[in-house]
Amino acid sequence: MPALLALLAPFQFFNDHVLRVGRWIAVVCIALMVVFILIQVFFRYVLNNALPWPDEAARFMMLWMTGLIAPSAYRRGGFVAIDMIERALPVSINRLLTLALLALSLMVLLVAVQHGNKHITSGCLFKTSTLWLPFKFEFNVPLWPTNLDLTLCTRQNWTFGFEWGWQKMPRAVVFASLYVGVILLIVVNIELILRQVIALLGGSGRLRSFDDPNLQNSGG
Numbered sequence: 001m002p003a004l005l006a007l008l009a010p011f012q013f014f015n016d017h018v019l020r021v022g023r024w025i026a027v028v029c030i031a032l033m034v035v036f037i038l039i040q041v042f043f044r045y046v047l048n049n050a051l052p053w054p055d056e057a058a059r060f061m062m063l064w065m066t067g068l069i070a071p072s073a074y075r076r077g078g079f080v081a082i083d084m085i086e087r088a089l090p091v092s093i094n095r096l097l098t099l100a101l102l103a104l105s106l107m108v109l110l111v112a113v114q115h116g117n118k119h120i121t122s123g124c125l126f127k128t129s130t131l132w133l134p135f136k137f138e139f140n141v142p143l144w145p146t147n148l149d150l151t152l153c154t155r156q157n158w159t160f161g162f163e164w165g166w167q168k169m170p171r172a173v174v175f176a177s178l179y180v181g182v183i184l185l186i187v188v189n190i191e192l193i194l195r196q197v198i199a200l201l202g203g204s205g206r207l208r209s210f211d212d213p214n215l216q217n218s219g220g
Helices: 002-046 054-075 084-088 091-123 171-200
Strands: 127-143 148-152 159-170
Touching (some): 002 171, 054 171, 084 091, 127 171, 159 171
16 A cells, blocks of 8 residues: 555646646636637627637637646546446445546547657648747657657657747647647546555545645545
8 A cells, every 4th residue: 555655646746736737827728718719809890800810829729728627627527427327336346447447548548649649740740820939949758668759840859949930830739739638638547547546455545635735635
């Protein structure tokens, strides 16, 4: 049990802090999305002169909001689910079923991150229609022990490049929203698996609630 709790700790720490930052960024994204939509409504229906960029900018913010808020929702059980069978089962069988579903979800997410990696790599070949950036940024960090890379616009290992100058935003920046979201979902999924294993071994009383990272230990 102490070994499992020690293994759980870094995942819990990462998710407590990184997902909190993600939630705040998601709030900013949804606020900007509303602003962009209102700007477009004003120009289209009041001035009869629709702008070319608000629609694409709003979609961009929506995707990043989704990628950053979905892991927090998953961690707290906020996804839509049919749980009648789980509620009807004994606690131990319920936890075994949940563990099996989490393992299945992890396999799906691992496949998704491979596809996301390919999209990020090829996404710099195409540009958005109306969105511009005042700089060019590319990087590549190998994700050991997998054969994947955390990358943007390059395949050269351990690359970090930054250059000022206006250019149309690569679609890889848009694709990166869901790629980042899937990576965060994987980290959350591993944490949830560890929590279920600890609970199955009788350690649910040593698992704290997700509602407040500063709360004392509570039931799993």
